[in-house]
Amino acid sequence: MARFGTGKHTPGKYIFLLSCIILLALVLLADFLWASSSSSSSSRSFPYRVLRPPSSSSFHYWSPYLDLSMALSAPDAKQSEGNSKGIKLSVKVLNATFADIPAPQLEWEEMPEAPVPRLDGAAIQIKDLFYVFAGYGTIDYVHSHVDIYNFKNNSWGGRFDMPREMANSHLGMATDGRYIYAVTGQYGPQCRSPTNRNFVLDTETKKWNELPPLPVPRYAPATQLWRGRLHVMGGSKEDRHEPGLDHWSLAVKDGMALEKEWTTEIPIPRGGPHRSCVVANDQLIVIGGQEGDFMAKPGSPIYKCSRRHEVQYADVYMLDDGKRWKQLPSMPLPNSHIEFAWVVVNNSIIVVGGTTLKHPITKKMILLGEVFQFNLDTLKWSVVGRMPFRVKTTLAAFWNGWLYFTSGQRDTGPDDPSPRKVVGSLYRTKLSL
Structure with missing residues (x-):
């Protein structure tokens, strides 16, 4: 009889071992073919499966971005019965951050571009x-003019120029119902430097005046008129x-401007x-936003953009007494590029589109x-509809019961x-x- 460690093996043992391997391979192949058949037949009726969330704050999806390595390691991976033999398959689809939230498809009407x-x-x-x-x-060309859309006759017209020294993108902006205050922003294409110059437009005369400069330049700051101060x-x-x-204000x-210099206010928490x-x-x-953004490539004569790490967030803050910030319930998803993508309707803030965290794969x-x-009465977030496509930096408005949006950068496809x-x-x- 052969013993372990002697280096000698009988032909019978080789045959028995090979038979076991072949049998196991056949079982695994049959199981794979069965699972593939079931998956194929179900996917023909619907491209992906939505697993309904257990609560409003947690969603799981069968998504085109499924990653099995993440599935097996995710702490909240769902265990489901994979077949009639009782083998448990670990199936985890990406968090709602990376997939569309179920929402009704609103009936959108395309208006003049x-x-x-x-x-x-x-x-x-x-x-x-x-x-x-x-x-x-x-990326190489920026606009320096204003276009006007008339909601009554549904037409564009009345184009006029902005001051040459005024920023071309990433502006902060607010209005008192006649005057439009335009604050700081980026001057020029690509990833050029910001400016700290500020301007005000009289919409009745179409004349511009300049306001005191901001203490330092800023890109895309949160901007609003509140209690007589910008x-x-x-x-x-x-x-x-x-x-x-930083947080500054100016009486206007x-x-x-009723003051020559900006006043330092309580800093924003994030x-x-x-x-x-x-x-x-x-x-x-103040709703959503991000930390980080593209930077100008070092040494580039045209300030060519260079990607840097950025993180979108869902934080919402409120300043109700001018002395302290209070954190409100967060958005359903991290969201940025929404500075002009909002309107107020029936004591609710509506936000359309935006951009969330990058795909992890x-x-x-x-x-x-x-x-x-x-909803400002209940302080609760909900999703009330879906847009005709995904899009960031939309410009939103509300008129006579209609929600409008225009411009931005849209998705590659559904x-x-x-x-x-x-x-x-x-x-x-x-x-x-």
Whole structure:
């Protein structure tokens, strides 16, 4: 008899071992073919399966971005019965951050397209007129004019120029119903330097005046008029990447500054650009945003953009007494590039589109196509609809029961949420809350 460690093996033992291996392989092959058949037949009826969330704050999806290595290691991986033999398969689909939230598809009507496509532009609505400012046409070309959309006759017109010294993108902007205050921002294409110069437009005369400069330049700061003062906070610092926490205010009235210098206010708890800033119920509310952004490539003569790490967040803050920030319930998803993507309707803040955390596998930016509602009575977030496509830096308005949005950078397609084309499209939908 052969013994272990002697180096001798009988032919019978080899045959027995080989038979076991072949038998095991046949069992695994049959199981694989059965699972493939079941998966194939179910996917023909629907491209992916939505697993309904156990609560409003937690979602799980069967997604085109499924990653099995993450599935097996994820702490909240779901265990499900894989087949009739009782073998448990660990199936985890990505968190809702990386997939569309289930929402009704609103009926959108396409309206006359804007005269030019815009990315990172700005917009202000005053009654039945929608003023759309600046923005990138392409990464190498920026606009320096204003287009006006008339909601009554559904047409664009009345184009006029901005001051040459005024920023072309990443502006902060607010209005008192006649005067539009434009604060700091990026001057020029690619990833050029910011400016600290500020301007005010009289919408009745179309004349511009200059305001005192901000203490330092900022990219895309949260900006709003509140209690007679123009508030500017957050944004990115001069390198375009580092978040700023600074908060300044300036007393203004009828398009004029009542002070020569900006006053330092309580810093915002979390800095960064691309966030909504809203005044509602006499409260100053700041929504979403991100930390980090593209920077100019070192030594580039044209300030060519260089990617840097960035993190989007869902934080919501409120300043109700001017002395302290209070944190409110977070958005359903981290969201940025929403500085002009909001409106106030029936005591709710509506936010359309935006961009969330990058995909963990492809590292591509993920655009959002949800219409979010923040009810100011209940302080609860919900998703009330879906846009015709995912898009960031939308410019939103609300008129006579219609929710409008225009411009921005839209997705590659229904199955690919990464950004592609800069558009000037204008859409509207009836919105009843």
